Amino acid sequence: MKPKTTAPPVEGVLPAEQAFNLWAKGENARGDLSEASIGKYKPLWMAWLSWCLLREIAWDAIQLTDIQTFLQGAAPGQGVTRRHAINPNRMSSYTRQRYWRLLRGVYAVALKGKLVDQNPALGMDEKDKPTISESDRISQVLEPFVFSILVQPSTIEAIFPKKTEANWWYARDRAILAVLVETGITVTELIALRGMDLVEATQGRAVATSNVQQSILATPGPELLLDVMETSSHVGRTLPIRPHLAPLVRAWLAWRQRLLVERSAATGPLRQRDQFMATHGQNGPLFVARRARSGTEVFPLMDSTSVYHTVSQALLRLRDMKQLESVTYVAKGPGVVRNTVIRHWITEYGPTEAAAMAGLKSVYSLRLKAS
Structure with a gap:
Protein backbone atom coordinates (compact mmCIF):
# COMPACT_ATOMS: atom_id res chain seq x y z
CA MET A 1 0.00 0.00 0.00
CA SER A 133 -35.57 20.42 15.31
CA GLU A 134 -39.14 19.46 14.49
CA SER A 135 -40.30 23.00 15.31
CA ASP A 136 -37.82 24.43 12.81
CA ARG A 137 -39.02 21.94 10.18
CA ILE A 138 -42.61 23.09 10.75
CA SER A 139 -41.57 26.75 10.53
CA GLN A 140 -40.27 26.23 7.00
CA VAL A 141 -43.71 25.60 5.48
CA LEU A 142 -46.99 27.49 5.59
CA GLU A 143 -49.91 25.87 7.34
CA PRO A 144 -52.10 24.05 4.77
CA PHE A 145 -55.14 26.24 5.41
CA VAL A 146 -53.02 29.40 4.95
CA PHE A 147 -51.59 28.12 1.68
CA SER A 148 -55.08 27.21 0.42
CA ILE A 149 -56.10 30.84 0.96
CA LEU A 150 -52.91 32.25 -0.57
CA VAL A 151 -53.36 30.47 -3.92
CA GLN A 152 -56.74 32.12 -4.54
CA PRO A 153 -56.57 34.94 -7.14
CA SER A 154 -58.86 37.15 -5.06
CA THR A 155 -56.46 36.85 -2.12
CA ILE A 156 -53.45 37.86 -4.20
CA GLU A 157 -55.37 40.82 -5.63
CA ALA A 158 -56.37 41.96 -2.14
CA ILE A 159 -52.78 41.64 -0.87
CA PHE A 160 -51.52 43.93 -3.67
CA PRO A 161 -54.28 46.52 -4.29
CA LYS A 162 -54.22 48.89 -7.22
CA LYS A 163 -53.68 52.38 -5.77
CA THR A 164 -53.18 54.70 -8.74
CA GLU A 165 -53.06 54.44 -12.52
CA ALA A 166 -49.30 54.99 -12.41
CA ASN A 167 -48.75 52.23 -9.84
CA TRP A 168 -47.72 49.43 -12.19
CA TRP A 169 -45.79 47.37 -9.66
CA TYR A 170 -48.96 46.08 -8.01
CA ALA A 171 -49.53 44.02 -11.18
CA ARG A 172 -45.92 42.84 -11.15
CA ASP A 173 -46.09 41.76 -7.51
CA ARG A 174 -49.36 39.91 -8.09
CA ALA A 175 -47.76 38.05 -10.98
CA ILE A 176 -44.64 37.26 -8.96
CA LEU A 177 -46.69 35.71 -6.17
CA ALA A 178 -48.84 33.81 -8.66
CA VAL A 179 -45.73 32.38 -10.34
CA LEU A 180 -44.16 31.39 -7.02
CA VAL A 181 -47.23 29.61 -5.61
CA GLU A 182 -47.74 27.79 -8.91
CA THR A 183 -44.18 26.79 -9.81
CA GLY A 184 -42.18 26.85 -6.57
CA ILE A 185 -39.14 28.22 -8.40
CA THR A 186 -36.26 29.79 -6.49
CA VAL A 187 -35.63 33.51 -6.21
CA THR A 188 -32.57 33.19 -8.44
CA GLU A 189 -34.64 31.43 -11.10
CA LEU A 190 -37.39 34.05 -10.83
CA ILE A 191 -34.96 36.92 -11.33
CA ALA A 192 -33.36 35.15 -14.31
CA LEU A 193 -36.67 34.72 -16.18
CA ARG A 194 -36.85 36.50 -19.52
CA GLY A 195 -39.77 37.48 -21.71
CA MET A 196 -39.28 34.46 -23.97
CA ASP A 197 -39.52 32.05 -21.02
CA LEU A 198 -43.29 32.46 -20.69
CA VAL A 199 -45.23 30.51 -23.33
CA GLU A 200 -48.90 30.19 -24.23
CA ALA A 201 -49.70 26.54 -23.57
CA THR A 202 -52.16 25.92 -26.40
CA GLN A 203 -50.13 27.36 -29.28
CA GLY A 204 -46.62 27.48 -27.87
CA ARG A 205 -46.26 31.18 -28.63
CA ALA A 206 -44.01 33.35 -26.45
CA VAL A 207 -46.54 35.63 -24.81
CA ALA A 208 -44.13 38.51 -24.17
CA THR A 209 -43.59 39.29 -27.84
CA SER A 210 -45.37 42.40 -29.04
CA ASN A 211 -47.03 40.79 -32.08
CA VAL A 212 -49.09 38.39 -29.91
CA GLN A 213 -49.82 40.69 -26.99
CA GLN A 214 -53.08 42.05 -28.40
CA SER A 215 -54.63 38.66 -29.17
CA ILE A 216 -53.40 37.14 -25.91
CA LEU A 217 -55.01 39.85 -23.79
CA ALA A 218 -58.19 40.04 -25.83
CA THR A 219 -58.90 36.31 -25.63
CA PRO A 220 -57.32 34.90 -22.48
CA GLY A 221 -56.60 31.24 -23.06
CA PRO A 222 -56.09 28.45 -20.59
CA GLU A 223 -52.79 27.87 -18.83
CA LEU A 224 -49.38 29.35 -19.49
CA LEU A 225 -46.11 27.45 -19.47
CA LEU A 226 -42.96 28.73 -17.78
CA ASP A 227 -39.59 27.54 -19.08
CA VAL A 228 -37.04 27.54 -16.26
CA MET A 229 -33.44 27.54 -17.41
CA GLU A 230 -31.02 24.89 -16.15
CA THR A 231 -28.34 26.14 -13.74
CA SER A 232 -25.41 24.61 -11.91
CA SER A 233 -27.66 23.86 -8.93
CA HIS A 234 -31.07 23.17 -10.53
CA VAL A 235 -32.37 21.19 -13.48
CA GLY A 236 -34.21 23.01 -16.26
CA ARG A 237 -37.93 22.28 -16.53
CA THR A 238 -41.25 23.53 -17.89
CA LEU A 239 -43.99 24.24 -15.34
CA PRO A 240 -47.64 25.22 -15.85
CA ILE A 241 -49.40 28.31 -14.54
CA ARG A 242 -52.99 27.11 -14.36
CA PRO A 243 -56.00 28.99 -15.76
CA HIS A 244 -57.20 30.43 -12.45
CA LEU A 245 -53.91 32.28 -11.83
CA ALA A 246 -52.82 32.89 -15.43
CA PRO A 247 -54.90 36.13 -15.68
CA LEU A 248 -52.74 37.73 -12.97
CA VAL A 249 -49.65 36.99 -15.03
CA ARG A 250 -51.32 38.20 -18.23
CA ALA A 251 -52.26 41.47 -16.51
CA TRP A 252 -48.60 42.04 -15.69
CA LEU A 253 -47.63 41.26 -19.28
CA ALA A 254 -49.91 44.09 -20.43
CA TRP A 255 -48.12 46.48 -18.08
CA ARG A 256 -44.74 45.13 -19.15
CA GLN A 257 -45.61 45.81 -22.78
CA ARG A 258 -46.67 49.34 -21.89
CA LEU A 259 -43.39 49.93 -20.07
CA LEU A 260 -41.50 48.63 -23.09
CA VAL A 261 -43.26 51.12 -25.34
CA GLU A 262 -42.74 54.03 -22.93
CA ARG A 263 -39.08 53.31 -22.32
CA SER A 264 -38.31 52.64 -25.95
CA ALA A 265 -39.31 56.26 -26.61
CA ALA A 266 -36.26 57.36 -24.64
CA THR A 267 -33.87 55.45 -26.89
CA GLY A 268 -33.97 57.93 -29.77
CA PRO A 269 -35.00 57.38 -33.42
CA LEU A 270 -37.73 54.91 -34.39
CA ARG A 271 -35.11 52.50 -35.71
CA GLN A 272 -33.55 52.28 -32.24
CA ARG A 273 -36.95 51.94 -30.60
CA ASP A 274 -37.79 48.93 -32.75
CA GLN A 275 -34.49 47.33 -31.77
CA PHE A 276 -35.15 48.09 -28.11
CA MET A 277 -38.60 46.45 -28.28
CA ALA A 278 -37.25 43.39 -30.06
CA THR A 279 -34.35 42.96 -27.66
CA HIS A 280 -36.04 43.64 -24.34
CA GLY A 281 -39.37 42.07 -25.23
CA GLN A 282 -37.74 38.67 -25.67
CA ASN A 283 -34.46 38.83 -23.79
CA GLY A 284 -35.29 41.42 -21.16
CA PRO A 285 -36.25 40.39 -17.63
CA LEU A 286 -39.78 39.07 -17.20
CA PHE A 287 -40.07 41.01 -13.95
CA VAL A 288 -38.69 44.54 -13.95
CA ALA A 289 -37.30 46.46 -10.97
CA ARG A 290 -38.82 49.80 -10.02
CA ARG A 291 -35.39 51.43 -9.88
CA ALA A 292 -32.26 50.75 -11.86
CA ARG A 293 -29.27 49.79 -9.73
CA SER A 294 -26.71 51.32 -12.08
CA GLY A 295 -28.76 54.43 -12.85
CA THR A 296 -28.55 53.73 -16.59
CA GLU A 297 -30.64 50.58 -17.03
CA VAL A 298 -33.95 51.24 -18.74
CA PHE A 299 -35.35 47.74 -18.17
CA PRO A 300 -33.57 46.66 -14.97
CA LEU A 301 -33.47 43.29 -13.24
CA MET A 302 -34.97 42.84 -9.79
CA ASP A 303 -32.68 41.75 -6.96
CA SER A 304 -33.16 39.10 -4.28
CA THR A 305 -33.78 41.67 -1.53
CA SER A 306 -36.71 43.18 -3.45
CA VAL A 307 -38.24 39.76 -4.09
CA TYR A 308 -37.83 38.78 -0.45
CA HIS A 309 -39.49 42.02 0.69
CA THR A 310 -42.37 41.57 -1.76
CA VAL A 311 -43.15 38.02 -0.64
CA SER A 312 -42.59 38.55 3.08
CA GLN A 313 -44.88 41.59 3.07
CA ALA A 314 -47.49 39.59 1.17
CA LEU A 315 -47.51 36.84 3.81
CA LEU A 316 -47.70 39.37 6.64
CA ARG A 317 -50.61 41.16 4.96
CA LEU A 318 -52.40 37.86 4.42
CA ARG A 319 -52.24 36.99 8.11
CA ASP A 320 -53.35 40.47 9.05
CA MET A 321 -56.24 40.52 6.54
CA LYS A 322 -57.54 37.12 7.60
CA GLN A 323 -56.63 37.61 11.29
CA LEU A 324 -54.57 34.45 11.17
CA GLU A 325 -52.13 33.52 13.90
CA SER A 326 -49.59 30.75 13.50
CA VAL A 327 -49.08 28.10 16.14
CA THR A 328 -45.36 28.71 15.97
CA TYR A 329 -43.08 31.11 14.11
CA VAL A 330 -43.33 30.59 10.35
CA ALA A 331 -40.67 31.87 7.98
CA LYS A 332 -42.03 34.56 5.70
CA GLY A 333 -39.77 34.80 2.65
CA PRO A 334 -39.90 33.19 -0.81
CA GLY A 335 -38.18 30.10 0.59
CA VAL A 336 -41.19 29.16 2.70
CA VAL A 337 -43.44 29.44 -0.36
CA ARG A 338 -41.14 27.13 -2.33
CA ASN A 339 -40.99 24.65 0.55
CA THR A 340 -44.78 24.66 0.85
CA VAL A 341 -45.24 24.06 -2.87
CA ILE A 342 -42.76 21.18 -2.74
CA ARG A 343 -44.53 19.71 0.29
CA HIS A 344 -47.81 19.88 -1.66
CA TRP A 345 -46.18 18.14 -4.63
CA ILE A 346 -44.78 15.39 -2.38
CA THR A 347 -48.27 14.70 -1.07
CA GLU A 348 -49.89 14.97 -4.51
CA TYR A 349 -47.37 13.26 -6.78
CA GLY A 350 -44.77 11.56 -4.58
CA PRO A 351 -41.13 12.45 -3.78
CA THR A 352 -39.62 11.51 -7.15
CA GLU A 353 -41.99 13.68 -9.19
CA ALA A 354 -41.80 16.48 -6.62
CA ALA A 355 -38.00 16.56 -6.85
CA ALA A 356 -38.17 16.76 -10.66
CA MET A 357 -40.74 19.57 -10.59
CA ALA A 358 -38.61 21.45 -8.05
CA GLY A 359 -35.56 21.17 -10.31
CA LEU A 360 -33.63 19.06 -7.81
CA LYS A 361 -31.04 16.70 -9.22
CA SER A 362 -31.86 13.96 -6.72
CA VAL A 363 -34.82 12.98 -4.56
CA TYR A 364 -32.35 12.94 -1.68
CA SER A 365 -32.15 16.72 -1.95
CA LEU A 366 -35.66 16.95 -0.50
CA ARG A 367 -35.15 18.10 3.06
CA LEU A 368 -38.84 18.16 3.92
CA LYS A 369 -40.57 15.11 5.30
CA ALA A 370 -43.29 13.65 3.11
CA SER A 371 -45.57 12.99 6.07
Whole structure:
Protein backbone atom coordinates (compact mmCIF):
# COMPACT_ATOMS: atom_id res chain seq x y z
CA MET A 1 0.00 0.00 0.00
CA LYS A 2 1.33 3.40 -0.94
CA PRO A 3 1.77 5.84 1.95
CA LYS A 4 -0.60 8.84 2.07
CA THR A 5 0.89 11.97 0.63
CA THR A 6 0.43 15.49 1.91
CA ALA A 7 -1.49 17.85 -0.34
CA PRO A 8 1.13 20.12 -1.91
CA PRO A 9 0.91 23.75 -0.82
CA VAL A 10 -0.59 26.12 -3.35
CA GLU A 11 1.37 29.30 -3.95
CA GLY A 12 -0.43 32.33 -2.55
CA VAL A 13 -3.11 30.23 -0.82
CA LEU A 14 -3.20 30.00 2.98
CA PRO A 15 -3.58 26.50 4.50
CA ALA A 16 -7.06 27.34 5.84
CA GLU A 17 -8.21 28.34 2.36
CA GLN A 18 -6.55 25.31 0.83
CA ALA A 19 -8.39 23.06 3.29
CA PHE A 20 -11.74 24.51 2.28
CA ASN A 21 -10.92 24.26 -1.43
CA LEU A 22 -9.95 20.58 -1.09
CA TRP A 23 -13.17 19.81 0.80
CA ALA A 24 -15.35 21.70 -1.71
CA LYS A 25 -13.64 20.01 -4.66
CA GLY A 26 -14.22 16.57 -3.15
CA GLU A 27 -17.88 17.29 -2.31
CA ASN A 28 -18.46 18.61 -5.82
CA ALA A 29 -16.79 15.61 -7.46
CA ARG A 30 -19.10 13.24 -5.53
CA GLY A 31 -22.14 15.28 -6.55
CA ASP A 32 -22.89 16.27 -2.95
CA LEU A 33 -22.25 19.99 -3.44
CA SER A 34 -22.99 22.13 -6.50
CA GLU A 35 -20.91 25.09 -7.59
CA ALA A 36 -23.68 27.39 -6.35
CA SER A 37 -23.64 25.70 -2.93
CA ILE A 38 -19.86 26.02 -2.72
CA GLY A 39 -20.35 29.75 -3.16
CA LYS A 40 -22.71 29.73 -0.17
CA TYR A 41 -20.43 27.65 2.07
CA LYS A 42 -17.34 29.80 1.42
CA PRO A 43 -18.70 32.80 3.43
CA LEU A 44 -19.53 30.39 6.28
CA TRP A 45 -15.92 29.18 6.36
CA MET A 46 -14.65 32.76 6.34
CA ALA A 47 -17.06 33.64 9.17
CA TRP A 48 -15.70 30.70 11.17
CA LEU A 49 -12.11 31.85 10.61
CA SER A 50 -13.08 35.37 11.71
CA TRP A 51 -14.68 33.94 14.86
CA CYS A 52 -11.41 32.13 15.62
CA LEU A 53 -9.35 35.24 14.92
CA LEU A 54 -11.41 37.39 17.29
CA ARG A 55 -10.71 34.88 20.06
CA GLU A 56 -7.04 34.60 19.12
CA ILE A 57 -7.36 30.88 18.42
CA ALA A 58 -5.46 29.48 15.44
CA TRP A 59 -7.77 27.60 13.05
CA ASP A 60 -5.45 24.58 13.18
CA ALA A 61 -5.38 24.55 17.00
CA ILE A 62 -9.15 24.40 17.51
CA GLN A 63 -10.50 22.02 20.16
CA LEU A 64 -13.88 20.31 20.36
CA THR A 65 -14.97 22.69 23.13
CA ASP A 66 -14.37 25.63 20.78
CA ILE A 67 -16.64 24.11 18.14
CA GLN A 68 -19.32 23.44 20.75
CA THR A 69 -19.12 27.04 22.01
CA PHE A 70 -19.37 28.34 18.47
CA LEU A 71 -22.38 26.20 17.55
CA GLN A 72 -24.26 27.25 20.69
CA GLY A 73 -23.77 30.94 19.98
CA ALA A 74 -25.02 33.46 17.44
CA ALA A 75 -24.37 33.10 13.73
CA PRO A 76 -21.35 35.31 12.92
CA GLY A 77 -21.75 38.15 10.45
CA GLN A 78 -25.52 38.35 10.73
CA GLY A 79 -27.14 41.49 9.42
CA VAL A 80 -24.08 42.51 7.37
CA THR A 81 -24.60 40.66 4.10
CA ARG A 82 -27.74 38.81 5.14
CA ARG A 83 -30.95 39.64 6.93
CA HIS A 84 -31.01 39.66 10.72
CA ALA A 85 -31.55 36.38 12.55
CA ILE A 86 -34.83 35.69 14.35
CA ASN A 87 -32.88 35.10 17.56
CA PRO A 88 -29.70 37.25 17.46
CA ASN A 89 -28.15 35.30 20.34
CA ARG A 90 -28.39 31.81 18.91
CA MET A 91 -28.10 30.44 15.38
CA SER A 92 -31.01 28.42 14.01
CA SER A 93 -30.84 24.64 13.85
CA TYR A 94 -30.54 24.84 10.04
CA THR A 95 -27.56 27.20 10.28
CA ARG A 96 -26.01 25.12 13.06
CA GLN A 97 -26.27 21.97 10.94
CA ARG A 98 -24.68 23.70 7.94
CA TYR A 99 -21.72 24.84 10.06
CA TRP A 100 -21.40 21.35 11.56
CA ARG A 101 -21.26 19.75 8.10
CA LEU A 102 -18.69 22.33 7.03
CA LEU A 103 -16.40 22.09 10.06
CA ARG A 104 -16.56 18.31 10.30
CA GLY A 105 -15.81 17.94 6.58
CA VAL A 106 -13.09 20.57 6.17
CA TYR A 107 -11.15 19.43 9.22
CA ALA A 108 -11.38 15.80 8.08
CA VAL A 109 -9.91 16.75 4.71
CA ALA A 110 -7.31 18.98 6.38
CA LEU A 111 -6.21 16.10 8.62
CA LYS A 112 -5.95 13.75 5.65
CA GLY A 113 -3.86 16.33 3.82
CA LYS A 114 -1.71 16.92 6.93
CA LEU A 115 -2.74 20.58 7.12
CA VAL A 116 -3.77 20.01 10.76
CA ASP A 117 -2.65 17.52 13.40
CA GLN A 118 -6.10 16.46 14.55
CA ASN A 119 -9.78 16.73 13.64
CA PRO A 120 -11.44 18.54 16.56
CA ALA A 121 -14.92 17.43 15.47
CA LEU A 122 -14.24 13.71 15.90
CA GLY A 123 -14.95 13.69 19.62
CA MET A 124 -18.50 15.06 19.38
CA ASP A 125 -21.01 12.82 21.17
CA GLU A 126 -23.91 11.65 19.05
CA LYS A 127 -26.43 13.41 21.29
CA ASP A 128 -24.59 16.71 20.89
CA LYS A 129 -24.38 16.65 17.08
CA PRO A 130 -26.56 19.38 15.51
CA THR A 131 -29.91 18.27 14.11
CA ILE A 132 -32.87 20.15 12.68
CA SER A 133 -35.57 20.42 15.31
CA GLU A 134 -39.14 19.46 14.49
CA SER A 135 -40.30 23.00 15.31
CA ASP A 136 -37.82 24.43 12.81
CA ARG A 137 -39.02 21.94 10.18
CA ILE A 138 -42.61 23.09 10.75
CA SER A 139 -41.57 26.75 10.53
CA GLN A 140 -40.27 26.23 7.00
CA VAL A 141 -43.71 25.60 5.48
CA LEU A 142 -46.99 27.49 5.59
CA GLU A 143 -49.91 25.87 7.34
CA PRO A 144 -52.10 24.05 4.77
CA PHE A 145 -55.14 26.24 5.41
CA VAL A 146 -53.02 29.40 4.95
CA PHE A 147 -51.59 28.12 1.68
CA SER A 148 -55.08 27.21 0.42
CA ILE A 149 -56.10 30.84 0.96
CA LEU A 150 -52.91 32.25 -0.57
CA VAL A 151 -53.36 30.47 -3.92
CA GLN A 152 -56.74 32.12 -4.54
CA PRO A 153 -56.57 34.94 -7.14
CA SER A 154 -58.86 37.15 -5.06
CA THR A 155 -56.46 36.85 -2.12
CA ILE A 156 -53.45 37.86 -4.20
CA GLU A 157 -55.37 40.82 -5.63
CA ALA A 158 -56.37 41.96 -2.14
CA ILE A 159 -52.78 41.64 -0.87
CA PHE A 160 -51.52 43.93 -3.67
CA PRO A 161 -54.28 46.52 -4.29
CA LYS A 162 -54.22 48.89 -7.22
CA LYS A 163 -53.68 52.38 -5.77
CA THR A 164 -53.18 54.70 -8.74
CA GLU A 165 -53.06 54.44 -12.52
CA ALA A 166 -49.30 54.99 -12.41
CA ASN A 167 -48.75 52.23 -9.84
CA TRP A 168 -47.72 49.43 -12.19
CA TRP A 169 -45.79 47.37 -9.66
CA TYR A 170 -48.96 46.08 -8.01
CA ALA A 171 -49.53 44.02 -11.18
CA ARG A 172 -45.92 42.84 -11.15
CA ASP A 173 -46.09 41.76 -7.51
CA ARG A 174 -49.36 39.91 -8.09
CA ALA A 175 -47.76 38.05 -10.98
CA ILE A 176 -44.64 37.26 -8.96
CA LEU A 177 -46.69 35.71 -6.17
CA ALA A 178 -48.84 33.81 -8.66
CA VAL A 179 -45.73 32.38 -10.34
CA LEU A 180 -44.16 31.39 -7.02
CA VAL A 181 -47.23 29.61 -5.61
CA GLU A 182 -47.74 27.79 -8.91
CA THR A 183 -44.18 26.79 -9.81
CA GLY A 184 -42.18 26.85 -6.57
CA ILE A 185 -39.14 28.22 -8.40
CA THR A 186 -36.26 29.79 -6.49
CA VAL A 187 -35.63 33.51 -6.21
CA THR A 188 -32.57 33.19 -8.44
CA GLU A 189 -34.64 31.43 -11.10
CA LEU A 190 -37.39 34.05 -10.83
CA ILE A 191 -34.96 36.92 -11.33
CA ALA A 192 -33.36 35.15 -14.31
CA LEU A 193 -36.67 34.72 -16.18
CA ARG A 194 -36.85 36.50 -19.52
CA GLY A 195 -39.77 37.48 -21.71
CA MET A 196 -39.28 34.46 -23.97
CA ASP A 197 -39.52 32.05 -21.02
CA LEU A 198 -43.29 32.46 -20.69
CA VAL A 199 -45.23 30.51 -23.33
CA GLU A 200 -48.90 30.19 -24.23
CA ALA A 201 -49.70 26.54 -23.57
CA THR A 202 -52.16 25.92 -26.40
CA GLN A 203 -50.13 27.36 -29.28
CA GLY A 204 -46.62 27.48 -27.87
CA ARG A 205 -46.26 31.18 -28.63
CA ALA A 206 -44.01 33.35 -26.45
CA VAL A 207 -46.54 35.63 -24.81
CA ALA A 208 -44.13 38.51 -24.17
CA THR A 209 -43.59 39.29 -27.84
CA SER A 210 -45.37 42.40 -29.04
CA ASN A 211 -47.03 40.79 -32.08
CA VAL A 212 -49.09 38.39 -29.91
CA GLN A 213 -49.82 40.69 -26.99
CA GLN A 214 -53.08 42.05 -28.40
CA SER A 215 -54.63 38.66 -29.17
CA ILE A 216 -53.40 37.14 -25.91
CA LEU A 217 -55.01 39.85 -23.79
CA ALA A 218 -58.19 40.04 -25.83
CA THR A 219 -58.90 36.31 -25.63
CA PRO A 220 -57.32 34.90 -22.48
CA GLY A 221 -56.60 31.24 -23.06
CA PRO A 222 -56.09 28.45 -20.59
CA GLU A 223 -52.79 27.87 -18.83
CA LEU A 224 -49.38 29.35 -19.49
CA LEU A 225 -46.11 27.45 -19.47
CA LEU A 226 -42.96 28.73 -17.78
CA ASP A 227 -39.59 27.54 -19.08
CA VAL A 228 -37.04 27.54 -16.26
CA MET A 229 -33.44 27.54 -17.41
CA GLU A 230 -31.02 24.89 -16.15
CA THR A 231 -28.34 26.14 -13.74
CA SER A 232 -25.41 24.61 -11.91
CA SER A 233 -27.66 23.86 -8.93
CA HIS A 234 -31.07 23.17 -10.53
CA VAL A 235 -32.37 21.19 -13.48
CA GLY A 236 -34.21 23.01 -16.26
CA ARG A 237 -37.93 22.28 -16.53
CA THR A 238 -41.25 23.53 -17.89
CA LEU A 239 -43.99 24.24 -15.34
CA PRO A 240 -47.64 25.22 -15.85
CA ILE A 241 -49.40 28.31 -14.54
CA ARG A 242 -52.99 27.11 -14.36
CA PRO A 243 -56.00 28.99 -15.76
CA HIS A 244 -57.20 30.43 -12.45
CA LEU A 245 -53.91 32.28 -11.83
CA ALA A 246 -52.82 32.89 -15.43
CA PRO A 247 -54.90 36.13 -15.68
CA LEU A 248 -52.74 37.73 -12.97
CA VAL A 249 -49.65 36.99 -15.03
CA ARG A 250 -51.32 38.20 -18.23
CA ALA A 251 -52.26 41.47 -16.51
CA TRP A 252 -48.60 42.04 -15.69
CA LEU A 253 -47.63 41.26 -19.28
CA ALA A 254 -49.91 44.09 -20.43
CA TRP A 255 -48.12 46.48 -18.08
CA ARG A 256 -44.74 45.13 -19.15
CA GLN A 257 -45.61 45.81 -22.78
CA ARG A 258 -46.67 49.34 -21.89
CA LEU A 259 -43.39 49.93 -20.07
CA LEU A 260 -41.50 48.63 -23.09
CA VAL A 261 -43.26 51.12 -25.34
CA GLU A 262 -42.74 54.03 -22.93
CA ARG A 263 -39.08 53.31 -22.32
CA SER A 264 -38.31 52.64 -25.95
CA ALA A 265 -39.31 56.26 -26.61
CA ALA A 266 -36.26 57.36 -24.64
CA THR A 267 -33.87 55.45 -26.89
CA GLY A 268 -33.97 57.93 -29.77
CA PRO A 269 -35.00 57.38 -33.42
CA LEU A 270 -37.73 54.91 -34.39
CA ARG A 271 -35.11 52.50 -35.71
CA GLN A 272 -33.55 52.28 -32.24
CA ARG A 273 -36.95 51.94 -30.60
CA ASP A 274 -37.79 48.93 -32.75
CA GLN A 275 -34.49 47.33 -31.77
CA PHE A 276 -35.15 48.09 -28.11
CA MET A 277 -38.60 46.45 -28.28
CA ALA A 278 -37.25 43.39 -30.06
CA THR A 279 -34.35 42.96 -27.66
CA HIS A 280 -36.04 43.64 -24.34
CA GLY A 281 -39.37 42.07 -25.23
CA GLN A 282 -37.74 38.67 -25.67
CA ASN A 283 -34.46 38.83 -23.79
CA GLY A 284 -35.29 41.42 -21.16
CA PRO A 285 -36.25 40.39 -17.63
CA LEU A 286 -39.78 39.07 -17.20
CA PHE A 287 -40.07 41.01 -13.95
CA VAL A 288 -38.69 44.54 -13.95
CA ALA A 289 -37.30 46.46 -10.97
CA ARG A 290 -38.82 49.80 -10.02
CA ARG A 291 -35.39 51.43 -9.88
CA ALA A 292 -32.26 50.75 -11.86
CA ARG A 293 -29.27 49.79 -9.73
CA SER A 294 -26.71 51.32 -12.08
CA GLY A 295 -28.76 54.43 -12.85
CA THR A 296 -28.55 53.73 -16.59
CA GLU A 297 -30.64 50.58 -17.03
CA VAL A 298 -33.95 51.24 -18.74
CA PHE A 299 -35.35 47.74 -18.17
CA PRO A 300 -33.57 46.66 -14.97
CA LEU A 301 -33.47 43.29 -13.24
CA MET A 302 -34.97 42.84 -9.79
CA ASP A 303 -32.68 41.75 -6.96
CA SER A 304 -33.16 39.10 -4.28
CA THR A 305 -33.78 41.67 -1.53
CA SER A 306 -36.71 43.18 -3.45
CA VAL A 307 -38.24 39.76 -4.09
CA TYR A 308 -37.83 38.78 -0.45
CA HIS A 309 -39.49 42.02 0.69
CA THR A 310 -42.37 41.57 -1.76
CA VAL A 311 -43.15 38.02 -0.64
CA SER A 312 -42.59 38.55 3.08
CA GLN A 313 -44.88 41.59 3.07
CA ALA A 314 -47.49 39.59 1.17
CA LEU A 315 -47.51 36.84 3.81
CA LEU A 316 -47.70 39.37 6.64
CA ARG A 317 -50.61 41.16 4.96
CA LEU A 318 -52.40 37.86 4.42
CA ARG A 319 -52.24 36.99 8.11
CA ASP A 320 -53.35 40.47 9.05
CA MET A 321 -56.24 40.52 6.54
CA LYS A 322 -57.54 37.12 7.60
CA GLN A 323 -56.63 37.61 11.29
CA LEU A 324 -54.57 34.45 11.17
CA GLU A 325 -52.13 33.52 13.90
CA SER A 326 -49.59 30.75 13.50
CA VAL A 327 -49.08 28.10 16.14
CA THR A 328 -45.36 28.71 15.97
CA TYR A 329 -43.08 31.11 14.11
CA VAL A 330 -43.33 30.59 10.35
CA ALA A 331 -40.67 31.87 7.98
CA LYS A 332 -42.03 34.56 5.70
CA GLY A 333 -39.77 34.80 2.65
CA PRO A 334 -39.90 33.19 -0.81
CA GLY A 335 -38.18 30.10 0.59
CA VAL A 336 -41.19 29.16 2.70
CA VAL A 337 -43.44 29.44 -0.36
CA ARG A 338 -41.14 27.13 -2.33
CA ASN A 339 -40.99 24.65 0.55
CA THR A 340 -44.78 24.66 0.85
CA VAL A 341 -45.24 24.06 -2.87
CA ILE A 342 -42.76 21.18 -2.74
CA ARG A 343 -44.53 19.71 0.29
CA HIS A 344 -47.81 19.88 -1.66
CA TRP A 345 -46.18 18.14 -4.63
CA ILE A 346 -44.78 15.39 -2.38
CA THR A 347 -48.27 14.70 -1.07
CA GLU A 348 -49.89 14.97 -4.51
CA TYR A 349 -47.37 13.26 -6.78
CA GLY A 350 -44.77 11.56 -4.58
CA PRO A 351 -41.13 12.45 -3.78
CA THR A 352 -39.62 11.51 -7.15
CA GLU A 353 -41.99 13.68 -9.19
CA ALA A 354 -41.80 16.48 -6.62
CA ALA A 355 -38.00 16.56 -6.85
CA ALA A 356 -38.17 16.76 -10.66
CA MET A 357 -40.74 19.57 -10.59
CA ALA A 358 -38.61 21.45 -8.05
CA GLY A 359 -35.56 21.17 -10.31
CA LEU A 360 -33.63 19.06 -7.81
CA LYS A 361 -31.04 16.70 -9.22
CA SER A 362 -31.86 13.96 -6.72
CA VAL A 363 -34.82 12.98 -4.56
CA TYR A 364 -32.35 12.94 -1.68
CA SER A 365 -32.15 16.72 -1.95
CA LEU A 366 -35.66 16.95 -0.50
CA ARG A 367 -35.15 18.10 3.06
CA LEU A 368 -38.84 18.16 3.92
CA LYS A 369 -40.57 15.11 5.30
CA ALA A 370 -43.29 13.65 3.11
CA SER A 371 -45.57 12.99 6.07
